[in-house]
Amino acid sequence: MSILILAEHDNISLKEITLTAVTAASQIGGDIDLLVAGENCHAVAEMAAKVSGVNRVRVADHACYKGLLAENITALIKSLSNDYSHIMAPATTGGKNILPRVAAALDVSHFSEIINVESADTFKRTIYAGNAIATVQSDDPIKVITVRGTAFELSETNGSATIEMLTEVHDLGLSSFVSENVAVSERPELTSAGIVISGGRGMQNGENFSMLEKVADKLGAAVGASRAAVDAGFVPNDMQVGQTGKIVAPDLYIAVGISGAIQHLAGMKDSKVIVAINKDPDAPIHQVADYGLVADLFDAVPELEQSL
């Protein structure tokens, strides 16, 4: 078996979530290659070569891969696909955008966001907002898979893979990158933070999220939000935790003013310790929380910040 993993990166550094896909791949077994596609992404390739378990880093460096355009990256992966039994990517917005297109180009089915490797052709994934876990198997000649980052450990980074430059350019001219508006934050990334503090509709407005930010800064935490808070326009969508947002599983998750709809629970219920601060004792969030505080968040959150 041989596995190709599409690396997640920003042309400057390799994103940590790629290491979780490498762990999933190593559970499948076989040679693992990382594909680094981007523009001026040599630094990423150097980092990728250090990931333990990786055999070879294949680099496609060209302007047409900037922004990981699905059309061009798919053509690139398809051109390499004969060498592989599995094509994988972390289940980021990048992986989710590209790999279904790759699967259709190869006329195979696609496993979205697996949470466990049972064998080389059998995996587990969640369905119905995490209310059920399906064990799924396929006989397709190539398995195309995205991997949920929170379900796998990070692989080590003491390897030394070879770096190969791919020279053939796959520019279909269907799409072009215009710009990127990256949310800049000093805080850790939501999906890899050890502690996450999230606010819901109970926060009442976007300004009040500054209370959560103060707590986050004392704890070195990331700040998230429920879909209700995003829908209400309090905060941007890249902060959304849940079925249709990001999946997180930190050591500590603090849910503030969040009722605990199933769609939100789908994104955080694998957190190690869950704290709920909600004045409604019947809010469903209290049922999944290790510690519940039935209190007005506007009193409890400043008090929490003071006591840290």
Added chain:
Amino acid sequence: MKILVMVKRVTDPNVTVRVNADNSAVDLNNVKMAINPFCEIAIEEAVRLKEAGIASEVIALSIGASQSQEQLRTALAVGADRAILIEADSTLEPIAVAKLASKVIEEEQPGLVILGKQSIDTDNSQTGQMLASIMGWSQGTFASKVDIEGDKLNITREVDTGLQSLSLKLPAVVTCDLRLNEPRFASLPNIMKAKRKPLEIKAAEEYGIDLTPRINMLKVEEPSARQSGEILSSVSELVEKLKTEKGVI
């Protein structure tokens, strides 16, 4: 320009489903069904493009069980002009759905196809990307803003790091994220009018596509439940517990 919108019948998002007794599937008996929330956003966007004079006709397409007619009627009630149902076993995989949709595209020649970014039952997020792939079209997934200028589609996408703007060549496939628009409710007169709009029903077998599932569902289980926790009386007690009992802060 015609716009094709895809609509899926799914379990109501407010319903918590249960796994059936023999662990073979999720029990959907007597479960309330609804239109997939992301598909509502897709219909709304198509209707707005028609209202803006960019689209000439909005066609709603559903591929699935016969009862999906209900969801197509909803689409017609909020402004789609006509509907097509390809009747099939509802467990069709995204690759099969995308292939069937590509046949409808060949017949109807839309300039744009709009779908939800994922359905809330299987949580795949595959069909739009697969359809674009089969057609050889550009794709704009997780859209929060769409602008059409001549033969170009400028799209803003919700990505993990923030927002990404792309320029796509039409025809294209777009999948909707939450913030693209706020879907309207159907008014009673429009619900009545929708009953008279054309809804064509075809059988999936007519298209001569291999629809055999490639993925075998071996088992479906309930996730392990979390141990119920405790309600604390004060912030100081909480901080103490997090420090000493759990050691997480």
